[in-house]
Amino acid sequence: MKAIILKEYGLPNLLEIGEVSKPIPDDGEVLVRIHSTSINDWDWGMVRGKPFVIRMIYGLKKPKINIPGVDISGKIEALGNKVSSFKIGDEIYCDLSECGFGGFAEYVCVPEKVLSKKPSNISFNDASALPHAGILALQGLVEKGKVKSGQSILINGAGGGVGTLGIQILKSYGLEVTGVDSDVKLDLMKSLGFDSVLDYKKVEFTENGEKYDLILDTKTNRSAFKYIRSLKKNGTYITVGGSMSRLFQILILGSFVSLFTGKRLKILSLEPNKGLDQITKLVEKGQLKPVIDGPHKFDQIPKLIQYFGEGKHLGKIVIEIVNQRKTLNDTF
Numbered sequence: 001m002k003a004i005i006l007k008e009y010g011l012p013n014l015l016e017i018g019e020v021s022k023p024i025p026d027d028g029e030v031l032v033r034i035h036s037t038s039i040n041d042w043d044w045g046m047v048r049g050k051p052f053v054i055r056m057i058y059g060l061k062k063p064k065i066n067i068p069g070v071d072i073s074g075k076i077e078a079l080g081n082k083v084s085s086f087k088i089g090d091e092i093y094c095d096l097s098e099c100g101f102g103g104f105a106e107y108v109c110v111p112e113k114v115l116s117k118k119p120s121n122i123s124f125n126d127a128s129a130l131p132h133a134g135i136l137a138l139q140g141l142v143e144k145g146k147v148k149s150g151q152s153i154l155i156n157g158a159g160g161g162v163g164t165l166g167i168q169i170l171k172s173y174g175l176e177v178t179g180v181d182s183d184v185k186l187d188l189m190k191s192l193g194f195d196s197v198l199d200y201k202k203v204e205f206t207e208n209g210e211k212y213d214l215i216l217d218t219k220t221n222r223s224a225f226k227y228i229r230s231l232k233k234n235g236t237y238i239t240v241g242g243s244m245s246r247l248f249q250i251l252i253l254g255s256f257v258s259l260f261t262g263k264r265l266k267i268l269s270l271e272p273n274k275g276l277d278q279i280t281k282l283v284e285k286g287q288l289k290p291v292i293d294g295p296h297k298f299d300q301i302p303k304l305i306q307y308f309g310e311g312k313h314l315g316k317i318v319i320e321i322v323n324q325r326k327t328l329n330d331t332f
């Protein structure tokens with residue numbers, strides 16, 4: 001099968017497009033023929049081995065993960081022994097980050113416990129944009145953020161994968177939301193339902209006097225004290241990612257801050273796929289639809305990872321894999 005192969009850390013142009021053996025499902029696993037995949041911050045980090053914590057987990061000098069790729073949608077083509085919840089032909093989607101990655105290929109073996117049935121009313125391309133960013137948004141805003149009606153909310157880095165899905169989740173609660181990102185993304189953000197939008201290159205949201213009940217940040221890059229200042233009484237700041245030194249400061253200060261101010265600073269630790277059935281329900285009710293950059297071609301993946309890293313994308317970058325080698329027997 002065709003795959004994007006990671007042999008050494010470096011820029012995405014070092015990735016190779018090659019042929020590897022088609023995997024065989026183990027007990028409890030299914031073989032998925034991948035229809036589509038999307039690009040995430042994990043891919044940008046995994047390919048470069050940055051931040052350093054990636055090397056601590058996935059190999060100091062050489063990556064132990066040889067085929068990157070987190071999000072997939074596709075069809076089950078074969079079953080391992082002891083698979084009970086899925087059958088051949090089922091249309092599925094999931095996040096592979098807890099089970100060895102491998103989404104940038106024609107096939108992958110996946111434990112059945114991480115799979116969900118693809119929402120019936122959207123395409124495979126749309127479905128592949130949802131698992132990783134959708135669950136970060138859901139766990140950040142709903143599970144950890146405990147959003148309630150009447151609250152004022154701000155999403156920082158709101159024009160990317162997490163923000164463009166997060167706003168739609170919040171709108172299903174009927175909330176007022178501010179989004180912060182660069183100017184090229186503000187029109188898209190307004191069209192998705194942000195009540196007010198701020199260009200981070202022109203306005204410093206921690207210094208404009210506004211305060212929020214909940215801030216969700218995808219790009220933590222300021223001192224924790226600035227975030228505390230932007231929270232209302234009993235407000236919560238949740239980060240899903242950002243600069244390692246800033247995240248460390250939030251980790252250290254978090255419990256002291258809540259003891260002395262009643263405000264909370266939290267770091268989300270993603271539990272992949274937990275809540276994906278809730279995402280499916282929102283999609284099937286018509287309340288959630290990803291914003292897609294693409295679909296792009298398989299061979300473009302190295303360039304697209306670079307494009308992601310440079311922040312040029314709008315919403316989620318999606319790659320359609322299945323039609324790269326179309327045959328007469330193609331059943332998708």
Ligand SMILES: NC(=O)c1ccc[n+]([C@@H]2O[C@H](COP(=O)([O-])OP(=O)(O)OC[C@H]3O[C@@H](n4cnc5c(N)ncnc54)[C@H](OP(=O)(O)O)[C@@H]3O)[C@@H](O)[C@H]2O)c1
Pocket residue numbers: 040041042133136156157158159160161162163180181182185200218219221239240241242267268269270271310311312315
């Ligand atoms: N917590 C966990 O367990 C976990 C697991 C996986 C991933 N993550 C993290 O989750 C995040 C994924 O977010 P995503 O998929 O939404 O990323 P994304 O698609 O790259 O979106 C981030 C957005 O932030 C904008 N941005 C850049 N610098 C900014 C600044 N200084 N202020 C405001 N906005 C800024 C970017 O726009 P421009 O580039 O145009 O400025 C972009 O639109 C990453 O931080 C990743 O590391 C966390």
